[in-house]
Amino acid sequence: MADLEIRDLHVRIEEREILRGVDLDISRGEIHALMGPNGSGKSTLASTLLGHPAYEITEGTIVFKGEDITAAEPHERAHAGLFLAFQYPVSIPGVSVANFLRMAINAKREEPIQVKEFRTQLQHAIDLLDVDRSFTSRHLNDGFSGGEKKRAEILQMAMLAPDVAILDETDSGLDIDALRTVAEGVQRLHDEQGLGALIITHYQRILHYVEPEFVHILMDGRIVLEGGVELVERLENEGYDQIRQEVGAGA
């Protein structure tokens, strides 16, 4: 049994059906890539997995570590060990990165984290993400560059140590240095902590730095093709149109 089991997931937003029966299994220690053209429903899946209130699940279930979380509150999913790295991280003025992290960590603990333990963890994450120490005293995402925002997302991921992380187009808008840092961060969390990840991306770029074991292609709200890393190369050579034609009958 996989840690995260998505079964026949149908999702609607404002009367429009975006996901039309998605099945997906992800476990700790596995790196999955979910690829697909614009508008295929990738970000909808990401938001739905964390319980965004705007997305309505009309059919199907999401089970995480044996618990049905289809109707759970977002923070309950986070406490259970899910994490979403946002495509567009929201700025939280007035709250420093460090303070926010402390609050997020304490939210799922009975006793607040010791100052020393928190500092050690934070330093470790800072080293991993190659950011300046002063970064953590800045207001979260407030005035951050695109690259800083994505680094801040991975920094939070490292601190919150989820079992399964969903990275929603984390690669978009990143220069190559930032992309490498972010991707290597994910890879190390996988290698060191056994992180399971669903890397959602439109492009192949990030997958040169993090190698997925499983690749899924999403089109028109359904997963139409699955395989190993060889699928990424095929996409690179053939493009989405070719695949669309191939699976056209089934979609």
Added chain:
Amino acid sequence: MPEGTAEPVVAVKPGRHREATLYHALHGAGAGHGHDRTLAQLREAALAHFYTSDLPVWRRSGFWTTSLQTLDLDALETAPDAVEPGVVPDVVARTLPDRPRAGRIVQNAGAVVHVELDPALAERGVILCSLEDAFRDHGELASAHYSKRLTIDRHKLEAANAAFWTGGAFLYVPPGVLVEDPFEIVYAIDGPGVAQYGRTLIVGDRTSEFRVHEYDLAEDFSEGQALHAGAFELYLRDGARCRLAQFQDWGRGEVYDVSTRYVGVGRDAYCHWLPSLLGGHLVRQHLELAVSEPGGDMAFRGLFFTEADEHLDAFAVDLHETGPSGGDVHWRGAATGESRASFEGLIQIDPGAQQTHTYLQIHTMMLSPKARLDAIPSVLVSADDVSASHGGTVGELDESAIFYMQSRGLDRPAAVRLLVEGFFEPVLAQLNDEPLEELIRSKLTAKLASAREDIEAYATSR
């Protein structure tokens, strides 16, 4: 004003507001003797206005009304003699941060109960005392500035203040004196039945530099009413710099606060003024920050947060009488419960105030469907070589920010709390004074906690 103007009213029943206040106006310590004839004359003139005017009503934009109809003024007493001398109300010790200070003056109800001043500063000519004592001991200095820019006839309570004030605070910082720690001026009301006519006069002489923190506090009480009708004036002479902050929390009792505050910025002087209006049954504030001589500059920051059935009406003026001058106004406010808050910010540039550059921004956040919150910026420009503009946001909760924080493990109330606290930070952080910032933060947190159910209901109804 001829003497004896007030004579017809001496026959008013004893023990009531009018007679008690009248008695003190005419015979009290600050009644005006010897060389401060101006004070006595002003009191008499104000008294005449007091008797001939009604309690004020403010209307704004046709639909917003601040009315004092529910205030039973005759049931209130100023009674400075009833205040136990030297006893500082508990609310003061409970609230004020324990931190180094240059001095502190505390008025309870109608009387000053505590004055302290760093002896080293006293030696250098700094004066901190009750305004009554200032007229007695430093009459020339007090008279020269007293009521220089305040009016006495715009409404009944303004007249009442000018006629009846007792105690009061006077601060003088001599030329070139730099003071790092704040002077604390405290107005406290320790129970119902009190009309407190607070009166503050501050003069920052040439190139002086100092901080002033005013605290307006009341004990919580469940029955009866109290009134604080304050008048505050601060004058900064050439090159003086002052950071002025106000912490206002009148608690849960039925406290009315109708106050006028004026800050005059002189030549090349600078003032950073941050009122935080955080509690009161009905609060009406007229706040005026004026650059009155060339080269003056100012930053006008403010925040307010109303809850339950509180009513706040704030009118802030960014006035430029001469140029070149600078201004920067930035206010933030939120409302929960069934509270009402109206903020009007006015940039006024007088004829001749050329080369003035100023900006006004107001940001507000509504946290309950029953709360009402208005923010009205306006600009009145009578000079042509200036830049003056305004902006701002009127918002509800940012759902995308809430989801973001929830996805990191914060429950909805915690996310909302953080969002609202963070909302005030751009203003609050500019206080540049950790103990006071912490006090304001904790008050904001407490207000949010008490409105928690309300905010949750609002959130789920959406």
